[in-house]
Amino acid sequence: MDFKNKIEELLSGFLAERPDLFLIDLKISAGDDITVILDGDNGVSLQDCLDASRAIEFNMDREEHDFSLQVMSAGLSEPLSSPRQFRKNIGRELDILMNDSTKIEGELAKVDEDKITLILRYRKPKEIGKGKVDVEEEKEIPYSEIKKALVAIKF
Incomplete structure (x- = not known):
């Protein structure tokens, strides 16, 4: 399984456990910088971002594939999309x-x-x-x- 598919699978698994949260955007740069933007029916807390980050980070081997990861909530400056x-x-x-x-x-x-x-x-x-x-x-x-x-x- 390639790197991007593995990240998408881990993120999908996390979101399946948290139906109140949903994905706004997932970006993976050529340098493997991962940016995840989440939103939620009742907003997104810092703990929600930490949980999503852990769901990805704890299931990836940095020795096998080095990456950076940012998980954030959709701010007011983010356009509405769904x-x-x-x-x-x-x-x-x-x-x-x-x-x-x-x-x-x-x-x-x-x-x-x-x-x-x-x-x-x-x-x-x-x-x-x-x-x-x-x-x-x-x-x-x-x-x-x-x-x-x-x-x-x-x-």
Whole structure:
């Protein structure tokens, strides 16, 4: 079994024991630097990262194959990539960059396997008279149209 397949197998075994965690990304560089990014339905703790690291490291022989290993949680700067990740962020504001380079900001309301639904809030001019009115509308966005989605950080 080659090195990458062995790492994937060990990681899959660990995640099978921890159904609350899921893999966001696994990168193995040409110099055998392994980076594992995890997320969880209830977040990822330091202990979760340590457990994943041990599941890999304790089952590999460094004498046979030298490597470095980093296991981390998906931070706020990581784009959302799976329906499961979107689902855990329902109720939060998202900044979305569409494939056509338009930007949309809204509150994540619903998630299914094909699309998300955002609540967009904005002001628009009144149809009659002066002034503006507050508008709230739902917009469905298929995953295929999303280039990048980030949780908006508000202070």
